[in-house]
Amino acid sequence: MPSLKALRTRINSVKSTQKITSAMKMVAASKLRRAQQQAEAARPYAERMDRMLRALAASVAGSPTAPPLLVGTGQDKVHLLIAVTADRGLAGAFNSNVGRATRNLARRLESEGKTVKILAVGRKGRDYLRRELSSRIIGDISYAGKRRIDFGDAQEIGVRVAAMLAANEIDVATIIYNRFQSVIAQVVTEQQIIPAPPPPEGESVDLGGATYEFEPDEETILAKLLPQALAIQMYRSLLESAAGEHGARMTSMDNATRNAGDMIKRLSQNYNRARQANITKELIEIISGAEAV
Amino acid sequence: MPTNLEIVSPEKLLLSRPVDMVVIPGSEGDMGVMEGHSPMIVMLRGGTIDLYEGDRVTERLFVDAGFAEITPERCTVLANTAIPLAEVNKAEGERRLAEAEAAYEAADKSDVAAEDSALDAIQSGRAMVEAAG
Numbered sequence: 001m002p003s004l005k006a007l008r009t010r011i012n013s014v015k016s017t018q019k020i021t022s023a024m025k026m027v028a029a030s031k032l033r034r035a036q037q038q039a040e041a042a043r044p045y046a047e048r049m050d051r052m053l054r055a056l057a058a059s060v061a062g063s064p065t066a067p068p069l070l071v072g073t074g075q076d077k078v079h080l081l082i083a084v085t086a087d088r089g090l091a092g093a094f095n096s097n098v099g100r101a102t103r104n105l106a107r108r109l110e111s112e113g114k115t116v117k118i119l120a121v122g123r124k125g126r127d128y129l130r131r132e133l134s135s136r137i138i139g140d141i142s143y144a145g146k147r148r149i150d151f152g153d154a155q156e157i158g159v160r161v162a163a164m165l166a167a168n169e170i171d172v173a174t175i176i177y178n179r180f181q182s183v184i185a186q187v188v189t190e191q192q193i194i195p196a197p198p199p200p201e202g203e204s205v206d207l208g209g210a211t212y213e214f215e216p217d218e219e220t221i222l223a224k225l226l227p228q229a230l231a232i233q234m235y236r237s238l239l240e241s242a243a244g245e246h247g248a249r250m251t252s253m254d255n256a257t258r259n260a261g262d263m264i265k266r267l268s269q270n271y272n273r274a275r276q277a278n279i280t281k282e283l284i285e286i287i288s289g290a291e292a293v
Numbered sequence: 294m295p296t297n298l299e300i301v302s303p304e305k306l307l308l309s310r311p312v313d314m315v316v317i318p319g320s321e322g323d324m325g326v327m328e329g330h331s332p333m334i335v336m337l338r339g340g341t342i343d344l345y346e347g348d349r350v351t352e353r354l355f356v357d358a359g360f361a362e363i364t365p366e367r368c369t370v371l372a373n374t375a376i377p378l379a380e381v382n383k384a385e386g387e388r389r390l391a392e393a394e395a396a397y398e399a400a401d402k403s404d405v406a407a408e409d410s411a412l413d414a415i416q417s418g419r420a421m422v423e424a425a426g
Contacts, residue, residue, distance in 0.1 A: 041305040048301055048369050052334055052362050150302040150371075213333045214322055221336050223362060227372075234305060 009270040011264060017259035024090070025253035028289065032043070032183070032246035038148065039180070046232050053229050055212050056191075056222050057196070065219065069162060069226040072195030073171045078115045079192075080170040082104060084177035084237055085125030086245040087144040092246055092252035094178060095188060101188045103177050106133055117170060120135040121157065121238070149238050151231070158231035165194060172179035178244035184251050186244035194231050195267040295368040296328040298344065300354065300375050307375050308354075314345040317361050318420075324370045334362040340425055341378060342370065346368025357417045368393045381414040383425035390400055390418030 060066050060155045083102040086148065102125070106116045118133060120126035120140040129137060143149060164170045173194040178186040179283075199215075214221055295311035314327045318340025337359045344352040359372035393414035400411040 038304075044299075044306040045301045045303045045371060048299070048362065052360060055334060055362075143386060154303075181423055183396070211332065213331060215319055215333060215335045221360065222333060224336060228360075231302060 002270075002274075004271065004274055007267060007274065011267045011271065014260050014263050014267065018257055018264070020258060021253045021256040025250055025257060026255060028246045028250040032090070032243060032250060034148070035243040035246055036180075036241065039236075039243050042232075042235060042239055046236055049225075049229055049232055049273060053196075053225060056218055056225065057215075059214070060218050061224065067219070067222055067226055068165055069194060069230065070196050070222065073165070073168065075171045076114070078117065078170045079109050079174070080117045080119060080164065080173040082119045082157070082161070082173065082175045082234075083125045083129065084175060084241045085120070085122035085128070086241070087123040088245075089124055090252065091232075091245055091249040092255075094248035094252075095122070095124035097186075097188045098176055098178060099125055099292065101190065102129060105130060105174070105176065106136065119157075119161075149235075151235055154235035154238055155231040156228055157234045160230060161194070161234075162227050162230060162293050166203060170194075175233070177241045178248070179237075180240045180243040180247060183247040186248055189237075191233070191237065193230060196229075238278055294328040296326060296330070299367065300342070300370045300372060300416050302372055302374060304327045310327070310417075312344045312351075313347060315371065316343040316345070317368070318342070318356070319360060319361075320380065326363055330363050330368070332365070333361075335363065337361055337370070337372070338413065339420035341420075342375070344366075357379045357421070358413060378424055381421060381425040383422060386418060386421030386425050390422055395416045 027218055036048075057070060060070075081102055083098055089095060102118065106118065109116050112187045116136050118129060118136045118146065120129055120137055121142075123140075123142045123144055126137070126140040126142070136186045139160075146153075150190075161170075165173070172192065175189075175191045175193055178190060179189040181187050295313055297314045298305065298308065298309040298315050299365060314325050316323055316325045317335070318338050320336040320338050323340070335369070336350070337356060338390060339357050340355070342354045342356055343350050344354075354375045354377055356370065356372040356375045361371070362369045393411065397408070397411035397415055400407045
């Protein structure tokens with residue numbers, strides 16, 4: 001049985017932990033709202049970009065000079081995995097889920113005899129992957145200390161990936177990130193970005209039978225549009241991941257606060273029981289002392 | 294009859310409303326877009342977008358570069374930045390121009406694509422200075 005003093009200290013320390021976790025939950029909730037708004041605001045551009053890209057892709061389909069960003073290098077040897085995680089922990093399984101998915105995918109690809117390269121975005125993912133796959137990591141990017149992600153950040157990654165493709169260093173690129181589904185659910189998603197995935201069937205822009213004209217011409221536009229589309233995809237997954245991170249942190253801090261509450265309850269009960277036992281003991285001592293006289 | 298104009302940047306939808314005519318800075322020259330224009334996808338150079346109501350210009354915006362999708366009903370401009378002309382900063386334009394010129398000097402002249410994009414950046418910077426001036 002721990003002493004009364006020890007119990008009192010425990011209770012106080014759990015109480016102050018609870019204060020921290022509940023404050024973190026509030027902070028995560030407000031950051032989540034902002035991240036969601038940002039993700040929402042990025043949607044129109046991505047949608048319209050997608051529409052244009054589809055029109056262009058349809059018109060160069062089958063052409064032998066189609067750019068590698070669209071159709072790949074024609075090979076399937078070197079895979080680039082872009083693992084998007086957060087820079088901070090205390091968000092439940094948020095970071096390790098991406099880490100695990102990346103590791104499994106890397107193992108699978110390697111067992112098929114392919115080369116794997118990893119670009120780790122976010123400090124936590126880098127730390128996780130460094131433990132097991134450090135030889136495959138070709139670079140890492142961290143946004144620690146940055147208040148919000150802007151399009152320029154995504155563009156930088158896009159440029160980097162495009163340059164690797166142009167230098168024939170990679171054949172296929174995949175982003176692995178947490179897609180924000182709801183506050184309690186973040187789904188680890190593997191999304192192939194190079195070669196660009198085929199557009200969903202059935203949905204096409206209705207032009208009443210007409211086709212687009214291009215100015216200057218399809219290939220020049222594609223050459224400019226594709227890097228931009230790549231950056232947009234990066235941007236979207238960064239934003240999804242940011243929203244997911246705050247959602248995950250909110251949930252896990254909520255749980256932590258509740259657990260701390262349970263613990264305080266149990267400890268206080270122990271404390272009170274011990275206090276009563278002490279009083280009873282003292283009473284018995286007094287009574288039996290009085291009887292002896 | 295108006296055409297629906299939308300100007301979108303990666304970070305948000307900047308403008309969406311019907312206009313009678315819009316003049317966009319296409320890479321091969323300015324073009325006016327009205328309702329019923331044949332469908333086109335156009336690359337933009339740095340320059341100003343003019344919004345017309347009747348035959349009056351009601352709003353002017355500077356765009357650095359981007360793309361436009363034109364269909365008979367609408368005109369969608371995808372730009373990295375679009376700033377109202379009154380807010381265009383000349384110093385900022387000059388800084389960008391100087392940067393672009395430095396990048397052009399540094400660019401590998403044997404790489405046509407790199408040279409082209411550096412030239413585009415110079416052109417865009419120059420357009421920004423002109424728009425401010």
